Amino acid sequence: MRWKGGRRSDNVEDRRGETPAYRASAGAAPMLLRLLPAMLRTKVGRIILIGGVVVIFGGRMLGIDVLGLFLGGGGSAPAAQPSTELSAQEQQLADFVSVVLADTEDTWNGIFRAQGGQYKEPTLVLFSGRVNSACGMASSAVGPFYCPGDQQLYIDLSFFHDLSTRHGAPGDFAQAYVVAHEVGHHVQTLLGISQQVQDAKRGKSDAQVNALSVRQELQADCFAGLWGHAANVDRQLLDPGDMEEALRAATAIGDDRLQKEATGRVVPDSFTHGSSEQRVRWFRKGFETGDLATCDTFSTQDL
Numbered sequence: 443m444r445w446k447g448g449r450r451s452d453n454v455e456d457r458r459g460e461t462p463a464y465r466a467s468a469g470a471a472p473m474l475l476r477l478l479p480a481m482l483r484t485k486v487g488r489i490i491l492i493g494g495v496v497v498i499f500g501g502r503m504l505g506i507d508v509l510g511l512f513l514g515g516g517g518s519a520p521a522a523q524p525s526t527e528l529s530a531q532e533q534q535l536a537d538f539v540s541v542v543l544a545d546t547e548d549t550w551n552g553i554f555r556a557q558g559g560q561y562k563e564p565t566l567v568l569f570s571g572r573v574n575s576a577c578g579m580a581s582s583a584v585g586p587f588y589c590p591g592d593q594q595l596y597i598d599l600s601f602f603h604d605l606s607t608r609h610g611a612p613g614d615f616a617q618a619y620v621v622a623h624e625v626g627h628h629v630q631t632l633l634g635i636s637q638q639v640q641d642a643k644r645g646k647s648d649a650q651v652n653a654l655s656v657r658q659e660l661q662a663d664c665f666a667g668l669w670g671h672a673a674n675v676d677r678q679l680l681d682p683g684d685m686e687e688a689l690r691a692a693t694a695i696g697d698d699r700l701q702k703e704a705t706g707r708v709v710p711d712s713f714t715h716g717s718s719e720q721r722v723r724w725f726r727k728g729f730e731t732g733d734l735a736t737c738d739t740f741s742t743q744d745l
Contacts, residue, residue, distance in 0.1 A: 444679050445541045453564065458599075462574040539617070543621060545669070545673055547563050553734060561632070565595070566594070568597060573596055575589040575594065582601065586601055595624040597624070605617065613683075613691075614684075615680065615681075616690060626663070635658070652711060652713060656697075656745070657740050661738075663724040664728035668728040670729045671729050685729070696719070696720070
């Protein structure tokens with residue numbers, strides 16, 4: 443993929459090496475203030491207060507915000523700094539996803555304008571280990587994800603190593619497909635599709651809920667294909683073999699393949715993302731047509 447001369451996105455937030463802040467109850471500060479007069483009236487209370495002051499100032503000297511820990515701020519670490527120096531390879535990978543994100547911005551800005559709308563660009567958060575989002579705390583074990591609550595994409599770049607070595611899907615366009623898929627979920631949020639899916643899931647059986655999730659995920663694959671079409675046709679970013687890299691990635695993370703590898707059996711009713719064949723087909727459909735209308739996975743009977 444010819445990405446090195448591309449524009450970097452301004453919508454990347456790098457949290458690698460940071461420790462997610464602990465958040466206490468919002469009612470902690472008022473509660474402490476209410477207890478203060480009673481504590482001052484007793485000897486034991488005064489001793490506790492003096493001890494607390496010592497702990498707070500001692501923590502400050504060590505760079506730990508102990509008061510913030512109780513009052514609702516980040517108290518587990520000083521101002522977040524990367525714990526280790528990033529290697530040149532790690533930095534290049536961050537540059538790569540920034541360029542891919544920028545190219546998805548160009549694609550979706552154009553599609554939304556053509557439809558008479560305006561595209562709101564998402565933020566991509568790079569993290570390592572675990573991260574706080576509006577959807578809660580998440581570890582890197584969940585893989586890349588999109589949170590509609592804050593309209594941000596979250597990626598631990600170590601996933602790309604797993605994609606290559608564990609799932610047998612190496613290559614920069616395979617990685618780009620992953621980013622474009624998560625951007626696809628952002629597009630679904632902007633179009634109101636995600637909320638419609640959530641509404642439709644209410645009162646449904648587990649199998650019916652899973653079936654709706656599959657349709658939503660396959661549409662995100664198709665949206666990723668739309669970006670791939672524009673990157674290839676409009677900007678000539680693809681090299682020979684890039685399409686095959688994306689298809690290998692789509693195949694590698696199909697529910698049937700993952701279930702087979704994990705348990706030795708396949709349970710279609712438990713699928714949440716679609717089979718390998720389905721994911722390949724819908725990515726290819728978006729890639730080959732470049733037409734938003736072809737990505738309606740909710741009306742078709744043939745997934």
